[in-house]
């Protein structure tokens with residue numbers, strides 16, 4: 001596990017975008033695993049700037065997103081599909097047919113989970129998976145207690161996660177109660193993981209992650225100790241509760 005500490009959110013976003021751009025340049029047909037949320041939004045902005053200024057092309061890239069709410073219309077501004085369009089897809093040359101998200105409107109949700117796993121397999125797996133982290137250590141929507149052997153599945157969101165994500169909705173009761181998420185097993189199967197964290201609201205989760213050293217299903221992000229190529233990019237505030245000694249150990 002490699003740890004890159006940045007001054008702030010802007011630097012975190014820049015460093016993450018550089019890694020993604022390098023990946024696309026070395027492998028123009030890369031399969032990128034993408035995340036939603038405030039954390040990767042700045043990275044996506046940096047990718048757009050680079051696309052406009054330097055012409056990095058996504059024509060042969062494929063993307064698979066980690067998760068999607070169940071029960072929201074795909075055109076709802078709060079669906080993760082809308083988020084990805086607004087924050088990245090509409091501004092780069094990624095063909096629409098190359099961008100995959102779980103379909104939270106599918107009538108047979110179990111079948112949709114199987115179909116999504118099969119899609120990832122057909123694409124040859126994820127080359128680089130971008131992750132944010134929830135305040136309780138969730139990755140994707142894998143909440144504490146999720147088995148590390150799960151592939152794409154349906155989850156009931158915890159009250160805390162719904163509360164944390166309520167800022168995007170009019171009121172808490174509008175936040176969906178369920179979502180489809182790639183499982184930890186999917187995440188561990190990706191060839192490289194980039195975990196991003198910014199701000200004091202993530203400080204406890206980051207301290208717990210870096211102190212953990214051992215995978216523990218009670219704290220989903222700790223599964224990353226089972227992965228051979230993880231890069232964490234976190235800013236000062238997110239690392240504020242991690243002891244200096246610990247920071248140097250990575």
Ligand SMILES: N[C@@H]1[C@@H](O)[C@H](O)[C@@H](COP(=O)(O)O)O[C@@H]1O
Nearest residue numbers: 035037038039132133134140141
């Ligand atoms: N499903 C997403 C996660 O993928 C994301 O990492 C997390 C943190 O979001 P934010 O980056 O906005 O703090 O929120 C949601 O629950």
